[in-house]
Amino acid sequence: MSGTGTAKGTPAGHAASRAIQDFYPDDFAHCYGCGRLNAHGLQIKSRWEGDEVVARFSPRPEHIAIPGFVYGGLIASLVDCHAMGTAAAAVERKAGREIGAGPAPRFVTGSLKVDYLKPTPLGPELEIRARPVEIGERKVIVHATVSAAGVVTARGEVVAVRMPETMRRG
Amino acid sequence: MSGTGTAKGTPAGHAASRAIQDFYPDDFAHCYGCGRLNAHGLQIKSRWEGDEVVARFSPRPEHIAIPGFVYGGLIASLVDCHAMGTAAAAVERKAGREIGAGPAPRFVTGSLKVDYLKPTPLGPELEIRARPVEIGERKVIVHATVSAAGVVTARGEVVAVRMPETMRRG
Numbered sequence: 001m002s003g004t005g006t007a008k009g010t011p012a013g014h015a016a017s018r019a020i021q022d023f024y025p026d027d028f029a030h031c032y033g034c035g036r037l038n039a040h041g042l043q044i045k046s047r048w049e050g051d052e053v054v055a056r057f058s059p060r061p062e063h064i065a066i067p068g069f070v071y072g073g074l075i076a077s078l079v080d081c082h083a084m085g086t087a088a089a090a091v092e093r094k095a096g097r098e099i100g101a102g103p104a105p106r107f108v109t110g111s112l113k114v115d116y117l118k119p120t121p122l123g124p125e126l127e128i129r130a131r132p133v134e135i136g137e138r139k140v141i142v143h144a145t146v147s148a149a150g151v152v153t154a155r156g157e158v159v160a161v162r163m164p165e166t167m168r169r170g
Numbered sequence: 171m172s173g174t175g176t177a178k179g180t181p182a183g184h185a186a187s188r189a190i191q192d193f194y195p196d197d198f199a200h201c202y203g204c205g206r207l208n209a210h211g212l213q214i215k216s217r218w219e220g221d222e223v224v225a226r227f228s229p230r231p232e233h234i235a236i237p238g239f240v241y242g243g244l245i246a247s248l249v250d251c252h253a254m255g256t257a258a259a260a261v262e263r264k265a266g267r268e269i270g271a272g273p274a275p276r277f278v279t280g281s282l283k284v285d286y287l288k289p290t291p292l293g294p295e296l297e298i299r300a301r302p303v304e305i306g307e308r309k310v311i312v313h314a315t316v317s318a319a320g321v322v323t324a325r326g327e328v329v330a331v332r333m334p335e336t337m338r339r340g
Contacts, residue, residue, distance in 0.1 A: 027236065027237070028236050030234055030236060030237055031234065031235050031236065031241055032232055032233050032234060032235070032241045032243065032244065033235075033241055033242075033243045038232055038234070039232075040230075040232035041232060060210075062202055062208055062209075062210035062211060063202050064200055064201065064202060064208070065201050065202070065203075065278065066197065066198050066200060066201065066333075067197070067200055071201055071202045071203055071247075072203075072247075072250050072278070072279040072282065073202065073203045073243065073244075073246055073247025073248075073250050073251065074202065074243075074247075076243055076246035076247065076250065076282060076284075077241075077242075077243025077244075077246065077247070078243075080242050080243050080246065081243065108235065108242070108286070108289075109242040109284075109286050110285070110286060111283065111284065111285045111286065112242065112246060112282075112283070112284045112286075113281065113282070113283040113284075114246075114279075114281065114282045114283075115280070115281045116278070116279050116280060116281065116282075119278075119334070163236075164289070
């Protein structure tokens with residue numbers, strides 16, 4: 001995500017544009033998976049590309065299940081945080097706004113289901129694609145895929161729910 | 171396991187006894203979630219306690235969704251790796267062996283489903299409990315709970331499948 005022009009499938013300027021997570025209020029920007037303020041975290045960045053939301057992520061060398069393959073917990077984390085961003089952006093778009101036009105709604109995970117279709121090789125940048133399949137005020141259902149070098153290796157279904165008031169700081 | 175006597179709750183010497191993951195062959199001990207040889211990883215340790223397999227884990231300060239609460243990707247990772255260990259131990263026990271008596275079978279995740287029942291507070295040590303609910307040669311289904319300070323905050327169902335030959339190094 002250096003901001004330099006990128007190749008195939010990545011629109012010009014995509015990497016340089018602000019991501020959904022960049023619009024989360026500071027209080028909600030500490031997530032290990034996607035918080036821009038979490039220095040130790042994965043800092044996943046998700047952006048609309050047409051009707052899908054896309055993130056690209058390069059696993060660290062230690063993110064392995066066995067040598068050469070990405071561990072499932074990372075894939076679950078990518079799907080999870082990416083789906084939360086997708087939910088927020090989908091609710092905004094449905095309301096006729098792009099994300100960032102107003103305070104971004106914040107979702108948390110109600111349930112997460114990941115099917116691991118085949119081993120995910122360590123090496124290629126992973127692409128996570130998601131689309132909202134049901135958009136309610138309180139609940140959004142998101143379908144996602146994870147692919148490596150153009151091959152889908154995992155598929156996810158995530159139920160995102162509006163963050164409960166009990167999680168907000170007093 | 172160690173063969174020392176165990177009791178309900180946290181047995182004396184529990185933490186000191188060898189965990190299921192300690193018996194994985196070196197080649198399979200690099201997992202970010204549970205590999206004893208992954209210096210950066212979570213190093214989850216799972217042990218039989220009666221008919222359940224139990225792990226305890228203290229999230230790091232950065233493992234948050236928002237300040238004060240554990241992020242869902244970590245919970246998914248804990249459930250995932252703990253379930254793989256449970257599957258290996260269950261297959262061995264069903265065959266009349268304790269884990270470590272022979273080469274430990276290695277499972278990978280076929281599918282992972284986590285229901286987030288309520289926010290998981292950061293602070294208390296988390297307890298992950300699992301039990302095998304279906305034990306086949308090739309596939310094991312594991313149910314798990316994650317709790318904090320005695321309150322179950324997440325529930326998981328994991329399908330573990332024998333590691334495919336394609337994941338073994340040549």
